[in-house]
Amino acid sequence: MNKKNAFSISIAGGGSTYTPEIILMLLENLDRFPIRKIIFYDNDYERQKLVADACEIILRERAPEIEFLSTTNPKDGFTDIDFVMAHIRVGKYEMREKDEKIPLEHGIVGQETCGPGGIAYGLRSITGVVELIDYMEEYSPNAWMLNYSNPASIVAEGVRVLRPDSKVLNICDMPIDIEERMAVIAGLESRKDMTVRYYGLNHFGWWDDIRDKDGNDLMPVIKKYVLENGYNLELLNKEVRLNDPDWLDTYRFAKEVYRLDTETLPTTYFKYYLFSDYAVKHTDKNYTRANQVMDGREKRVFDECSTIVEKNTAKETNLEIGVHASYIVDLARALAFNTHERMLLIVENKGAICGVDPTAMVEIPCIVGANGPEPLSIGEIPTFQRGLIQQQLAVEKLAVEAYVEESYQKLWQALTLSRTMGDADLAKVILDELIEANIDYWPNLK
Numbered sequence: 001m002n003k004k005n006a007f008s009i010s011i012a013g014g015g016s017t018y019t020p021e022i023i024l025m026l027l028e029n030l031d032r033f034p035i036r037k038i039i040f041y042d043n044d045y046e047r048q049k050l051v052a053d054a055c056e057i058i059l060r061e062r063a064p065e066i067e068f069l070s071t072t073n074p075k076d077g078f079t080d081i082d083f084v085m086a087h088i089r090v091g092k093y094e095m096r097e098k099d100e101k102i103p104l105e106h107g108i109v110g111q112e113t114c115g116p117g118g119i120a121y122g123l124r125s126i127t128g129v130v131e132l133i134d135y136m137e138e139y140s141p142n143a144w145m146l147n148y149s150n151p152a153s154i155v156a157e158g159v160r161v162l163r164p165d166s167k168v169l170n171i172c173d174m175p176i177d178i179e180e181r182m183a184v185i186a187g188l189e190s191r192k193d194m195t196v197r198y199y200g201l202n203h204f205g206w207w208d209d210i211r212d213k214d215g216n217d218l219m220p221v222i223k224k225y226v227l228e229n230g231y232n233l234e235l236l237n238k239e240v241r242l243n244d245p246d247w248l249d250t251y252r253f254a255k256e257v258y259r260l261d262t263e264t265l266p267t268t269y270f271k272y273y274l275f276s277d278y279a280v281k282h283t284d285k286n287y288t289r290a291n292q293v294m295d296g297r298e299k300r301v302f303d304e305c306s307t308i309v310e311k312n313t314a315k316e317t318n319l320e321i322g323v324h325a326s327y328i329v330d331l332a333r334a335l336a337f338n339t340h341e342r343m344l345l346i347v348e349n350k351g352a353i354c355g356v357d358p359t360a361m362v363e364i365p366c367i368v369g370a371n372g373p374e375p376l377s378i379g380e381i382p383t384f385q386r387g388l389i390q391q392q393l394a395v396e397k398l399a400v401e402a403y404v405e406e407s408y409q410k411l412w413q414a415l416t417l418s419r420t421m422g423d424a425d426l427a428k429v430i431l432d433e434l435i436e437a438n439i440d441y442w443p444n445l446k
């Protein structure tokens with residue numbers, strides 16, 4: 001990594017709906033994190049072009065000194081790079097829609113990262129992410145990859161098994177988003193005014209200690225609010241997802257999840273694992289989240305990019321910065337400037353959570369410096385959490401073993417073991433439909 005000068009960034013998945021907000025975030029943070037070059041890399045030229053053309057205009061207007069390139073050529077995309085920020089969606093929304101609709105057709109949870117759909121997505125993502133790692137190591141061997149391509153748990157396990165020595169950090173912004181909500185509930189300016197203890201797998205974790213900087217326990221005040229409202233902030237007039245009923249429901253539903261264990265505060269995705277009947281009943285199997293995103297975020301972002309390109313200016317753009325982006329800048333800074341910031345990352349357990357497989361890829365607080373993350377010890381956890389983690393971990397490990405060994409049997413076991421699934425025969429029916437749908441993406445299972 002070139003520490004003396006400004007940094008060079010490759011955004012892999014340049015055509016992502018999140019790319020413009022990442023660019024805006026990087027621009028807003030240039031004083032903390034100087035940049036000399038930004039490259040967009042994607043394997044879909046058409047999709048990336050519109051986003052790239054709009055971002056080129058944004059960059060020209062706000063930071064003309066930054067060199068910009070967009071490409072579908074791996075050598076150009078990964079040469080002379082300090083950080084790869086990766087957010088690819090292998091199979092795009094077309095395949096997300098199938099991941100969601102195939103299980104739902106059989107009365108089983110159909111979700112981007114949970115249950116059979118999440119496993120299907122995992123088997124597609126591993127190939128794409130490993131390919132990016134190989135490009136990075138070939139053309140910029142000292143670079144770090146900050147990866148948030150989903151499903152992060154399965155991707156992290158796949159990378160641990162297939163590229164154990166790679167400089168890849170897997171991250172998620174779900175806990176960040178919830179912590180911002182907790183800070184509002186506790187009357188604080190920002191989540192950075194809190195120190196948290198959190199443990200679990202990605203999209204499958206709990207907070208068991210939250211304090212302000214003076215060490216005061218914030219759990220009681222947050223729990224009191226969550227018991228009635230979940231993480232929905234409408235009561236405080238701070239809700240930012242007013243146009244997004246699905247997310248509002250998910251944040252609100254956290255109160256039901258909380259009631260199941262009032263010692264900890266949960267992440268939202270337990271709605272799908274622990275209350276699957278509710279989740280299925282409240283999903284329209286003909287118009288799932290993939291359809292909502294295609295008609296919502298994707299349309300909004302691409303329409304706005306078109307407007308910028310047509311007007312040849314982004315001075316009045318309504319594109320916004322999200323929490324999704326800010327977290328990656330903090331992480332890149334921690335690595336580049338050895339800040340030793342405390343951050344939640346997905347890392348190998350190695351004893352941090354007692355009673356959980358040492359090779360599990362767990363999401364826990366780490367101190368991040370130039371050498372990468374140093375995980376903090378969590379210690380003993382309650383039986384309820386340990387039981388759930390072990391079961392979900394087995395699902396993720398079996399999915400990766402199935403991918404590596406091309407094993408139909410192990411993938412059937414993975415689907416059967418998912419808490420979202422009941423019956424092994426039904427798991428097999430869903431698996432067979434997923435195999436057919438993923439013919440262009442999955443290994444040939446025997």
Ligand SMILES: NC(=O)c1ccc[n+]([C@@H]2O[C@H](COP(=O)([O-])OP(=O)(O)OC[C@H]3O[C@@H](n4cnc5c(N)ncnc54)[C@H](O)[C@@H]3O)[C@@H](O)[C@H]2O)c1
Nearest residue numbers: 013015016017043044087088089090128148149150172173
């Ligand atoms: N970790 C998190 O908390 C978090 C939060 C939000 C989104 N995400 C993830 O970010 C990713 C992007 O989400 P999105 O909704 O913007 O998707 P999107 O479909 O809009 O963008 C993904 C891009 O990846 C490209 N792509 C697909 N396969 C590729 C490959 N093999 N090589 C290079 N490019 C490839 C596509 O062409 C597309 O342009 C998804 O994986 C999503 O799940 C993660």
Ligand SMILES: O=P(O)(O)OC[C@H]1O[C@H](O[C@H]2[C@H](O)[C@@H](O)[C@@H](O)O[C@@H]2CO)[C@H](O)[C@@H](O)[C@@H]1O
Nearest residue numbers: 112150172173174175176177289293322323324
């Ligand atoms: O259904 P989608 O595509 O809108 O969201 C799926 C993603 O949801 C989480 O990310 C949220 C994030 O928590 C929130 O802060 C904000 O940035 O929006 C994101 C997406 O809407 C989750 O952490 C991701 O892994 C999912 O991909």
Ligand SMILES: [Mn+2]
Nearest residue numbers: 172173174203
């Ligand atoms: Mn996530």
